[in-house]
Amino acid sequence: MKLQNSGKLIAAITGLFALGNAFAAPTVTRLNPPSALFTYADATPPYISRFLPAQRFDLQATIQADAGKTITSVVFKVNGTPVTAAGGASAITSIGGDKFSATIRGYSNSTAGVKTLVVEATQSDSLVATGTGNFEIASITLNAGRKAKNIIWLIGDGTGIAHRTAARIVSKGASLGKSNEPLAIDTLPVTGIVVTHSLNSIVTDSAPGAHCYSTGNKANNGQEGVFPDDTTDKWDNPRIEHMGSYLARTQGKWLGIVSTADVEDATPAAFAVSTQDRGAGTGICDMYLDEAVANHNLHVLMGGGRKWFLPLDGSAGAGSGRVNSSTSSGGDYVVPSDVQAGWSVPAGAVDPNRNLIADFQTAGFYYAPDLAGLNAMTGSETKLLGLFNSGHMDVSYDKIAHRRNAATIAPGSLIATYPDQPLLEEMTDKALTVLSKNANGFVMMIEGASIDKQAHNMDTERWVHDAIEFDKAVAKCIAFQAANPDTLIIVTADHECAGIAISGGSTVTDAALQSTAVGSLKGIVGTYDNAKFPAYTIAGDGYPTTMDVDYRMIIGYAGNSDRYETWRSSPSYNVSPQARNTTTGYLVTGQQPGTGVQSAVHTASDIPLSAGGRGAAAFTGVFDNTDAFFKAMQAAIGGSK
Amino acid sequence: MNLKSLSFVLPVILLTGLGLLMLAGKDAATVAQNRDSDAAASAVASPVVPYEDSSSVALKFEEIFVMPAGPKGLEYTAKAWALAGKRVALTGFMLRNDNIDPAIFFFCETQHAYDEREEGLADSLPPSLVQVILPVKKNSAPAWRQEKLTLYGTLELGPRQEQSGRVSHIRLQCDAVTDAATGVPLELRKPVALQLGRAIPIPNDLGALPPSTTPPPFFNPRRNRNSTTHHPDKL
Numbered sequence A: 001m002k003l004q005n006s007g008k009l010i011a012a013i014t015g016l017f018a019l020g021n022a023f024a025a026p027t028v029t030r031l032n033p034p035s036a037l038f039t040y041a042d043a044t045p046p047y048i049s050r051f052l053p054a055q056r057f058d059l060q061a062t063i064q065a066d067a068g069k070t071i072t073s074v075v076f077k078v079n080g081t082p083v084t085a086a087g088g089a090s091a092i093t094s095i096g097g098d099k100f101s102a103t104i105r106g107y108s109n110s111t112a113g114v115k116t117l118v119v120e121a122t123q124s125d126s127l128v129a130t131g132t133g134n135f136e137i138a139s140i141t142l143n144a145g146r147k148a149k150n151i152i153w154l155i156g157d158g159t160g161i162a163h164r165t166a167a168r169i170v171s172k173g174a175s176l177g178k179s180n181e182p183l184a185i186d187t188l189p190v191t192g193i194v195v196t197h198s199l200n201s202i203v204t205d206s207a208p209g210a211h212c213y214s215t216g217n218k219a220n221n222g223q224e225g226v227f228p229d230d231t232t233d234k235w236d237n238p239r240i241e242h243m244g245s246y247l248a249r250t251q252g253k254w255l256g257i258v259s260t261a262d263v264e265d266a267t268p269a270a271f272a273v274s275t276q277d278r279g280a281g282t283g284i285c286d287m288y289l290d291e292a293v294a295n296h297n298l299h300v301l302m303g304g305g306r307k308w309f310l311p312l313d314g315s316a317g318a319g320s321g322r323v324n325s326s327t328s329s330g331g332d333y334v335v336p337s338d339v340q341a342g343w344s345v346p347a348g349a350v351d352p353n354r355n356l357i358a359d360f361q362t363a364g365f366y367y368a369p370d371l372a373g374l375n376a377m378t379g380s381e382t383k384l385l386g387l388f389n390s391g392h393m394d395v396s397y398d399k400i401a402h403r404r405n406a407a408t409i410a411p412g413s414l415i416a417t418y419p420d421q422p423l424l425e426e427m428t429d430k431a432l433t434v435l436s437k438n439a440n441g442f443v444m445m446i447e448g449a450s451i452d453k454q455a456h457n458m459d460t461e462r463w464v465h466d467a468i469e470f471d472k473a474v475a476k477c478i479a480f481q482a483a484n485p486d487t488l489i490i491v492t493a494d495h496e497c498a499g500i501a502i503s504g505g506s507t508v509t510d511a512a513l514q515s516t517a518v519g520s521l522k523g524i525v526g527t528y529d530n531a532k533f534p535a536y537t538i539a540g541d542g543y544p545t546t547m548d549v550d551y552r553m554i555i556g557y558a559g560n561s562d563r564y565e566t567w568r569s570s571p572s573y574n575v576s577p578q579a580r581n582t583t584t585g586y587l588v589t590g591q592q593p594g595t596g597v598q599s600a601v602h603t604a605s606d607i608p609l610s611a612g613g614r615g616a617a618a619f620t621g622v623f624d625n626t627d628a629f630f631k632a633m634q635a636a637i638g639g640s641k
Numbered sequence B: 001m002n003l004k005s006l007s008f009v010l011p012v013i014l015l016t017g018l019g020l021l022m023l024a025g026k027d028a029a030t031v032a033q034n035r036d037s038d039a040a041a042s043a044v045a046s047p048v049v050p051y052e053d054s055s056s057v058a059l060k061f062e063e064i065f066v067m068p069a070g071p072k073g074l075e076y077t078a079k080a081w082a083l084a085g086k087r088v089a090l091t092g093f094m095l096r097n098d099n100i101d102p103a104i105f106f107f108c109e110t111q112h113a114y115d116e117r118e119e120g121l122a123d124s125l126p127p128s129l130v131q132v133i134l135p136v137k138k139n140s141a142p143a144w145r146q147e148k149l150t151l152y153g154t155l156e157l158g159p160r161q162e163q164s165g166r167v168s169h170i171r172l173q174c175d176a177v178t179d180a181a182t183g184v185p186l187e188l189r190k191p192v193a194l195q196l197g198r199a200i201p202i203p204n205d206l207g208a209l210p211p212s213t214t215p216p217p218f219f220n221p222r223r224n225r226n227s228t229t230h231h232p233d234k235l
């Protein structure tokens, strides 16, 4: 790739010696932002990296020097003009193996168009390596229409078409060929189809799957807020400015992040944090306060994950605490000086005894440990931290069962330890109350996390239930939008999970299902006409009275691992599909290749997007996940048509 | 380094070179039927003697932390705290995961699987997860078993940073593993080379997923584009 750019030139310069040893020349092996021009010498669209006018991002190149040589200077040129770094915001770092990483931090460009990026790296013996790539600065059209003051991203993690259909069949019902009622999501007027590939695979995970909405760019699987580099340091990657930071800086908006997952998890973190390791734990949570509260106007953070916020030593007898290592997975963060200078962020520290909850409170946050804490808010709070579980929050299936009957606690759930966890719609309500206090508006991400997690687990009843919970959060946002018309609502996913399809309906009652011999369970699946219209009953709390109805809906999994199928709800929570119902269900063998695959997996299938409110009209057609970011920013910056 | 290749190559070498390991291979598989037949065979061969340890106090998972949790961190119960440093018996299930560790496995109340690639440390594991430490047996590691087990050993409480990045809060220095139903002692440690499909954990500075490099130039996903500009195949 880069050899055609630099190899021939170097060979010409160095004469016979270089011809005799064609590899004795420094080469640029990576150039960030990523581009097809650099990787495949292809200058045609689509351009891989695209930014808003004035959106900040890092320029980075990896240079392989000759053995024993060093790289002494590196110049980045955009359309032929050398880029000057702000004081301290550049570095040339030896990264081992005669490799060097050169960076300029916090670059931005305000002129729309495709730009050519050239890096010229000079070796200690004056040999020069070059690499050529490109990136695009998007144009924002100043429209006559009003701007989206508030932007709400609702991400049903792993939610493909079938997850929505299943939620609709169960919560709304269908008869005589028509749905009895639409989901809240269905009432949003604009629909699009989103392509979800990540930078390094057709199948994305949740980190790039959310990063794309927050930055407008592609990331490698496992990475968020950054482009890939060649160092092992998980905190030094080239960064891209998040939407929250950009809108805080340019419009004074506030940021909210709400999830049913551990807030350290990929989807919430991809809206505020920059790391090449989505599992970086303590450091990710520290960055919420140190960077996002300071620079992104983060005013609401809610979900699970309290374990990352507590001091390691704690008081006597304390049984939770932070990771205290900066080197292993799950470590704390320290960022290099060029990142600090280029992004106006603190260095970070390995501080296992930090009391992060107390630090949030010192920064003005109201802390709610449970639903009672949320309900005790006075209404005057402008900053809200809610941490409702040590890890991921329990799912709505178990939260609702416990609310209906306090004695109902599924083995494997944490309901007994955290009995008062809010539902996503309750968290959404409080988040909207807090964020709507800002006269400049807000951007918020609300994630239904366990639609994905329980689809992985092939626990049909639990992911369907959480898809219903997610729809109720959407309904809260739609009601907010009705009262605040300058609000844009985008409901989508990050990827499809588990290859779900609704393949039919049971031909027997639940009682008959329970007494069906394991060997005959396969025979109860009714397809075509025999699927009929499964009918569920909705209780006063808005959720199904039971998921185990007669003639129930039947779900198939195409992205599956082995599982034992009973076609009934699992009395226990989060039990491995290979360990669950081994005597009561029949074995459905998985098609996933590879070692250790113990759950269903993400697929590359396109995902649906529904939008409503200010600027929603743009979200139609089939488009890339990064396009959604630019459509939303057009509405926020340039206004709707 | 990719350990999948290692776990593929090693058994080939060992199986051809060491006849002894062939014997172990018979029960290395974690398939229920194999285990059952093994257990049955040994039951026929010699009378089963259930493990006895009257000095151990039975501790349940729900007795480890105060429930419900308060607004801050989890707290150990008085019972658990009083048992720290003493012999306990714990009944539950092995966590099923990909990674092999020569000494350590995780133990919980219900049958969990842990997919490190998918979950990282934002996992769905219960806080009462017990890190069990077994004496190391050369070239062996604890292999997953499905059945309910009772473990005996010394309880350790308090946070400790583990190499994996995890902070453990409950540890068991385990000296006896038994089938919970029968009390029959079990050997969990099986030759590493025969635990196909599992990986030896590596220091994970690169994150939950290894960083992917750009595909080399001979593999060009853009080559089927109808492009008149630069084409790598022509370079």
Ligand SMILES: [Zn+2]
Residues within 6 Å of the ligand: A158, A206, A452, A453, A456, A497, A602, B118
């Ligand atoms: Zn997932």
